[in-house]
Amino acid sequence: MEPVRLELEDICKNYQQGDTTIHALQHVNLVIEPGEYLSITGQSGSGKSTLMNILGCLDVPSSGYYRIGGQDMGKMTPGELADFRSRTIGFIFQSFCLMPDLNALENVELPLLYQKVPKKERKQRAMEALRRVGLENRMRHRPSQMSGGQQQRTAIARAIASQPSVILADEPTGNLDSESGKAVMEILGELNREGKTVVIITHDDKIAKTTRTNVRICNGIVS
Template sequence: MIHIENMKKIYNPGENEVRALDGIDLDIEKGDLVAIVGHSGSGKSTLMNMLGCLDTPTSGKYVLDGQDVASMTDNQLADVRNKEIGFIFQGFNLISNLDAVGNVELPLVYRGVSKNERKQLAMEALKSVGLEDRMKHKPNEMSGGQQQRVAVARAVAAKPPIILADEPTGNLDTKSTQEIMEILKELHRSGRTVIIITHDEEIASQAHRVIRILDGRIEEDYCNR
């Protein structure tokens, strides 16, 4: 599903250049549960931006589900993000004046989904993360764990094949962290490709495959199974 070949991302080319990614070769198969691990400054966030089509590499190849996305225009990248990838961020990024259903519906508006179908998909997604009794609650009426479950529901409502989670448990307590991980593992079991960006070794240990990034390069790539 994902093929990356000699990917580089260089900021400030020249004497003071920063090689955020320095020749990444990577394949991720459909249905993988992968943790990409690294400390701050390792390049893992830059790699996440590339995987999520939020940025383009300086050089190298990135093929996503048969499409060469490294050379796409901004509009084409936006289309890929909209259809292929569900994003989960550390900060929840919920709209404060919308209830849970409204927050989950919002990305579906940009996909051109009809009002009735949007509502149905949003309610199904919220039920799938155990929030059927919180659908009319706004973010300030929910715990951090519940807000992150709304964010997960928002990411999966349109049924994208790839879930890209950036430090999805970074703001959560231990109990909520494990609840979110169980939801991500269930998404994986349902056939989604789940990629988790994390610095947390406990989170990484629950993935099937661990990719360690250091100084813009892959240092280790191994299976936990």
């Protein structure tokens, strides 16, 4: 997929909790250029995951506009949105989110299966993605048979197998030792140098320093 610009315009997200309204995002304006390498930092509870969920079309804002490549996400049906998301954005989560009963190859193939990529191409692309992250010798391993770092690299392979133009990573090194964390950050940096937009959500300032741009979020306000 070709590079796209992500544009958040006056985005608010509220959560209702009994009688109180939590203003998780407050009038957020943010433009992420194609090929950008951006970190978003903020303390726990500041709204990072809420922002990532909206950037990734996993959740919808309470108000405001979100455009990807000029297209208004608010105008898409849930089905269109899911399809657009799976072709445009690759996700990496702190907790890896791999299927425990599937091996690495099957995990990486799964999104391609949903995208109806033919079987042979599916396998080829999954194997190439796993080679890319240095896991050519772990394709038949299940998550429980791999280290945390290997599991996260499997998740990266799954994210890139769909050839998305945007990678969204929420605390990608949060559950890793420092060495595995470094390896994961190196792969993300490489993907960015190849032209992908990479957005990393983190509370770790050391990681933020390795990205080209950083924005801070505090009480739902981005600055």
